[in-house]
Amino acid sequence: MDKNGKILIVDDSKFNREILSEILNQYTVIEAKNGYEALEYMKADKNIALVLLDLVMPEMDGFEVLKYMNQNHLIDEIAVMIISIDKDDQSIEKAYELGVSGYITRPFSSAVVLKKVNNIISHYKRQKKLTTIINKQIYEKYKNNDMMIMILSHIVESRNGESGLHVLHIKKLTKLLLNILVKKTNQYSLTLDDMISI
Incomplete structure (x- = not known):
């Protein structure tokens, strides 16, 4: 290169x-x-x-x-x-x-x-x-968001055995649905970054 x-x-x-x-x-x-x-x-x-x-x-x-x-x-x-x-x-x-x-x-x-x-x-x-620096920062932000969701799901799960997994499943389903929605119509201006950040 x-x-x-x-x-x-x-x-x-x-x-x-x-x-x-x-x-x-x-x-x-x-x-x-x-x-x-x-x-x-x-x-x-x-x-x-x-x-x-x-x-x-x-x-x-x-x-x-x-x-x-x-x-x-x-x-x-x-x-x-x-x-x-x-x-x-x-x-x-x-x-x-x-x-x-x-x-x-x-x-x-x-x-x-x-x-x-x-x-x-x-x-x-x-x-x-600059693009490399910004991409690293965005990656760190998403990594931290995922970590926060994981921590919250464990907290919820410790109070109610089924709710923690439910939170993680909802996150996965939301990403899948948004991905299908963006492929089917251009009515919603969702970028890849928007979908990853969910």
Whole structure:
């Protein structure tokens, strides 16, 4: 696993991909020649930290990739920086509206590309660290809740032999029912965290 995260370069030009790979040789780089291939990489590899995306590509252009990433919440996990010949203000504005972290037009300075990539990767590492800390805290909270329910069920059971097990069974049944409910309808906005916390 790459601690820095991987960089995915998406461009239909092999020459452009090679130039960027050379500039970013301190990182693990993956190359995709079109939007479809890029999305397959993003779905399969959870260590991609940054996508360097060209906008003008045949079959599936950069905007279509961004729309897919937004619809499937990949943009929340993976930063995107546009590197394109397209200098049109509307394209730049649209790209930022779709959640990109940066926009560089060609021709570009190698030093500027490297600096911007370093900044985005640093932000990615901080975000991953924070996510890990928060997940640990959430796990501890749920563990403590389960322990409290167990203690209370033992207290209840010591007063009434059947009630303690009843409390634990009710908890299990509630989780099962909520799980079925969420699968059957989207009427209730229950997250996995909501169900675990019961």
